[in-house]
Amino acid sequence: MSQHPAAIHASGQADGPFNPGIGFSDPVFQSQAAFRGLLAALSEPGTIHDLGPFAPCPAGLEAATATLLLTLADYESPVWMPDPWQSGEAGAWLRFHCGAAAAAPASAAFAVAPADQAFPGLAPFNPGNELYPDQSTTLVMQIDGLTNGDGLDLEGPGIPGTRRIAPRGLPAGFTAEWARNARLYPLGVDVILVSGSRILGLPRTTRIHAPDPRA
Amino acid sequence: MSFAAQGDTPYNYAYLDEQTKRMIRRALLKAVAIPGYQVPFGSREMPLARGWGTGGIQITAAVIGPSDTLKVIDQGADDTTNAVSIRRFFERTASVKTTEATHEATIIQTRHRIPEAPMQAGQILVYQVPMPEPLRKLEPRELETRKMHGFAEYGLMQVRLYENIARFGEVTTTYDYPVRVNGRHIMAPSPIPKFDNPKMDMSPCLQLFGAGREKRIYAIPPHTRVVSLDFEDHPFRIQSWKQPCGLCGAQDSYLDEVVIDDAGGRMFVCSDSHYCETRRAEGHAGPMLGHQAAGTLAAASTPAKEPRP
Secondary structure, rough: OOOHHHHHHOOOOOOOOOOOOOOOOHHHHHHHHHHHHHHHHHHHHOOOOOOOOOOOOOOOHHHHHHHHHHHHHOOOOOEOOOHHHOHHHHHHHHHHHOOOEEHHHHHEEEEEEEOOOOOOOOOOOOOOOOOOOOOOOHHHHHHHHOOOOOOEHHHEOOOOOEEEEEEEEOOOHHHHHHHHHOOOOEEEEEEEEEEOOOOEEEOOEEEEEEOOOOO | OOOHHHHOOOOOEEEEOOOHHHHHHHHHHHHOOOOOOOOOOOOOOOOOOOOOHHHHHHHHHHHHHOOOOEEEOOEEEEOOOHHHHHHHHHHHOOOOOOOOOOHOOOOOEEEEOOOOOOOOOOOOEEOOOOOOOOOOOOOOOOHHHHHHHHOOOOHHHHHHHHHHHHHHHHOOOEEEOEEEEOOOEEEOOOOOOOHHHHHHHHOOOEEEEOOOOOOOEEEOOOOOOOEEEOOOOOOOOOOOOOOOOOOOOOOOEEEEEOOOOOOOEEEEEEEHHHHHHHHHHHOOOOOOOOOHHHHHHHHHHHOOOOOOO
């Protein structure tokens, strides 16, 4: 409808009126509840937490990804997404509801990626620096499922002994890449695995290894 | 559930605006991912002076929700000024349930103690921290201490402890005793007595630390190694007392020394007021319980149901 080029760009669509999608209906309490899920997920890596339903999601994003971005992202935290999303409905939705700027992977506070061929690996993202390891990217990886996949054992802070997870659809070579990320400690990328409305946290302190076949 | 609809406050839920909460929440998630590392955050003005627990209050405000139950302690006691006013602050701004029972609380905000009752999985312990930088008295420049943490250059801290031993025969630090978290970062545990340091190690609860004036947040996830610094030939040890609590007879709790007359009389009582009351209610009695001076002390430590005006 609008002839203004900026409006056309913001909608991500060359035709039709601007459609901002939906945000939280009750921002204070929805973001508080979602944050507690995120806090529990990252402080007890490998545990699965449900952030609750969110629909309709912008094209490409899972419900938990949308909830996470509405809870944490704003004008202080640039977000990277792969290009069809960044320039499309998801990018427009993010800019409208969170006011978050688009960023390159190396300067993103948050990054959202599918675990398919578009997944760029962990290396392009910001691991922080020696003085400020907290300035690293938090990567949200959308995968097929958080259960019923190949078993992996987790160890590290937040885990009494070891904790078994079985995510489905992790990119090939992820555990090797994660081991490289862990060697950067205290620098490194933190990962949140997402499937549907559920999340599983993998902070940089978590060590991942294949289950011991003798066990 | 609409808090604003109640119309009893002009402020947002839990006082802080949503953008501030997001900023604190982002800092908290990074703090959890790097245990013991101090994350800078944009500490806000709060309706009480810095140094009165504004860091802990901001963390609690960013974490708390209507289904939480909050306990606030100051030096172990539920009924001292700081604890009463912070508890009332969250009753009014977050319409949250409060309690004095450690096991009922989902969030415990504390100044300078860890409760005696064991912490449980799922609980969040929020510390008020005056001085988050354990190296500050050794190196006043922030950029230098940041580098020391970045490169794990902690020799200076070992020298400080060594000089203590060389001069006094033991490490004389009794509170805010430095710890190493997850085998990497040296961290100030806030001015808790060193008696409480072992409770931080592999605790099932999540521990969050907020320093409002110094604008730092840090954290210890559950089940994380927290080791008090020591030497092989001078191992870390906690305080001990020759007598039990005068009121409840506890031999396993941290005791405060209380002067009871002007003739040098004194008694030792639990600093954790809820622990002491629980034990007395269970029938435990200390040697001083019937004593005249102890009578006023026991009465005074009975919690006021309503905050005094």
